[in-house]
Amino acid sequence: MVYTGVLTKMQTEFLEPIQYYLVFENDFIHMNQLLNKTINIKLVGHQCLSCGLDKPIYRQGFCRSCFFDKPVAGDWIMRPELSTAHLGKEDRDLEYEQKVQLQPHIVYLANSSNVKVGVTRKSQVPTRWIDQGAHEAVEIVEVPNRYLAGITEVALKDHVADKTNWRNMLKNDVKDEDLLEWRHNLKGYIPEEAQPYFIENNTETHLVFPVEQYPVKPKSLNLNKTPNYTGKLVGIKGQYLIFEDNTVFNVRANEGLVVEISM
Numbered sequence: 001m002v003y004t005g006v007l008t009k010m011q012t013e014f015l016e017p018i019q020y021y022l023v024f025e026n027d028f029i030h031m032n033q034l035l036n037k038t039i040n041i042k043l044v045g046h047q048c049l050s051c052g053l054d055k056p057i058y059r060q061g062f063c064r065s066c067f068f069d070k071p072v073a074g075d076w077i078m079r080p081e082l083s084t085a086h087l088g089k090e091d092r093d094l095e096y097e098q099k100v101q102l103q104p105h106i107v108y109l110a111n112s113s114n115v116k117v118g119v120t121r122k123s124q125v126p127t128r129w130i131d132q133g134a135h136e137a138v139e140i141v142e143v144p145n146r147y148l149a150g151i152t153e154v155a156l157k158d159h160v161a162d163k164t165n166w167r168n169m170l171k172n173d174v175k176d177e178d179l180l181e182w183r184h185n186l187k188g189y190i191p192e193e194a195q196p197y198f199i200e201n202n203t204e205t206h207l208v209f210p211v212e213q214y215p216v217k218p219k220s221l222n223l224n225k226t227p228n229y230t231g232k233l234v235g236i237k238g239q240y241l242i243f244e245d246n247t248v249f250n251v252r253a254n255e256g257l258v259v260e261i262s263m
């Protein structure tokens with residue numbers, strides 16, 4: 001079987017274990033069914049997720065000009081505290097920014113290699129945690145817009161990490177943490193504007209990934225350098241495919257690449 005399409009991050013289903021789907025225009029692959037099978041990934045081109053042109057991918061699946069021009073790639077995406085739609089102030093396209101920013105957002109703690117704070121739209125829970133490869137997570141506040149989530153994250157960053165180590169996440173070099181205790185200890189650092197939105201009663205969410213064998217020394221597959229790779233799939237965690245020979249492939253970081261996948 002050969003499937004051809006442009007890579008976008010895998011769709012997921014929150015089951016035990018997590019179910020992963022690689023979705024192409026006319027086809028999809030249920031990745032869990034490929035575990036323990038040898039697959040081939042071949043780079044055949046590029047397709048910007050915004051303009052659709054075969055141009056080099058710059059960031060987040062976009063070509064350089066789309067990344068700097070299109071509303072879907074504004075700075076407030078990566079830095080929620082820069083959101084201004086709640087003030088009626090436009091960055092690149094106010095209508096789009098109001099639609100995305102003026103909706104319930106969650107500030108959460110997730111543990112994928114260490115405890116970190118993060119922001120996501122409420123509709124993206126638990127998808128966001130799955131994408132990060134977190135094995136446990138808990139919400140801290142639910143606020144009505146992205147700006148409030150952003151300033152909360154910035155304030156909490158002084159007391160908890162906001163980055164994770166992808167190698168440790170993949171090696172499963174993790175320890176369980178009491179996220180409720182972390183939440184309790186961080187509560188006092190939430191900015192005043194967001195304090196009323198603290199979620200009083202909450203429990204941890206636990207996530208189980210389909211991994212048969214964790215890599216000992218993960219090495220990242222770069223299709224632009226190695227355009228043709230064959231390996232036996234032994235696990236999926238976060239947005240990574242894990243192969244028996246320690247190769248790992250971050251599907252999300254390769255959005256916009258057109259590939260041929262065969263098995």
Ligand SMILES: [Zn+2]
Nearest residue numbers: 048051063066
């Ligand atoms: Zn483009």
